[in-house]
Amino acid sequence: MQLAKRPRRLRRHPWIRDLVREHSLSASDLIWPIFVIEGQGRREPVASMPGVERLTVDLAVDAAVEAAALGVRAMALFPVTDPARKDPRGTLALDPENLTCRAARAIKAKAPSIGLIADVALDPYTSHGHDGVLVDGDVHNDETVAILSEMAVVLAKAGFDVVAPSDMMDGRIGAVRDALERAGHNDTLILSYAAKYASAFYGPFREAVGSASALGTADKRTYQMDPANSDEALREVALDIEQGADMVMVKPGMPYLDIVRRVKETFAVPTVAYQVSGEYAMLRAASERGWLSWDKCIVESLLAFKRAGADAVLTYAAVEVARWLRSG
Ligand code: PBG
Numbered sequence: 601m602q603l604a605k606r607p608r609r610l611r612r613h614p615w616i617r618d619l620v621r622e623h624s625l626s627a628s629d630l631i632w633p634i635f636v637i638e639g640q641g642r643r644e645p646v647a648s649m650p651g652v653e654r655l656t657v658d659l660a661v662d663a664a665v666e667a668a669a670l671g672v673r674a675m676a677l678f679p680v681t682d683p684a685r686k687d688p689r690g691t692l693a694l695d696p697e698n699l700t701c702r703a704a705r706a707i708k709a710k711a712p713s714i715g716l717i718a719d720v721a722l723d724p725y726t727s728h729g730h731d732g733v734l735v736d737g738d739v740h741n742d743e744t745v746a747i748l749s750e751m752a753v754v755l756a757k758a759g760f761d762v763v764a765p766s767d768m769m770d771g772r773i774g775a776v777r778d779a780l781e782r783a784g785h786n787d788t789l790i791l792s793y794a795a796k797y798a799s800a801f802y803g804p805f806r807e808a809v810g811s812a813s814a815l816g817t818a819d820k821r822t823y824q825m826d827p828a829n830s831d832e833a834l835r836e837v838a839l840d841i842e843q844g845a846d847m848v849m850v851k852p853g854m855p856y857l858d859i860v861r862r863v864k865e866t867f868a869v870p871t872v873a874y875q876v877s878g879e880y881a882m883l884r885a886a887s888e889r890g891w892l893s894w895d896k897c898i899v900e901s902l903l904a905f906k907r908a909g910a911d912a913v914l915t916y917a918a919v920e921v922a923r924w925l926r927s928g
Pocket of ligand 1: 719721723731766767801802804806875
């Protein structure tokens, strides 16, 4: 052993570890996804995501005020739709009075400093649970894109700062960008779910929003990406940037950190990762059994996103982690 080379010198004391640390996690790296329900003063736990609750709009407003005070810079809203209001075309998506739009207006009124992100996809609204409209049993690309473009304008009008197409149709970013420009919403940001995989890690989310029962045994493999592919993610991201995306997302997160790294290195654009419901559920479940330390593992996992190159991370633990970061 060459004794002069001792990497442990840099790890000996807290002060030197602090000095040479390459990455850090702060509340301003976090985006908080929440589930919104109809009604007043009601919260419903999500069974497969301990610690996560569906909130009525009034409680979502309180939650937004708290998140903003803790330094969380953005929230993503996901509506839970009454099955009786779903139809094959997801008509409710275009209604400016739907739950998502009402929630946005209410949150903007009380917590104007927090960025609001809306998912653009039809799955909360379709009776079959797919992200678009079906023709001959498959999601029809161009018909879906036309509806999503209108949906993006409705969401921008309701006050969303960011629209986030999560549907994986071809050409949707360009179409959404054009529609926003034509409607005068040239400042609305587009966060493209550019590399979104057909992942089994979305299971708890689909339970939380109630799209699991609608979808049944169907899957989304004709539009979401094959988990076996990596170069394809770069092609998807390239297309979305070319078509006008301001930020791109990789999803899921932890099992796809290699994709986060490749995207960030290749394109050097704002890159967001989504720590999805299944990742959250795994860490929670193991810690409930006493097999993992929740606090330490969630923070370590979020730091790993930063190290991989993510500029921001969607995590259901955003507010909890922001609270710890504040108290040191
Ligand atoms: C809907 C959408 C999904 C998620 C975010 N937006 C589910 C899906 O594509 O089926 C998953 C988020 C999560 O699992 O946390 N287009």
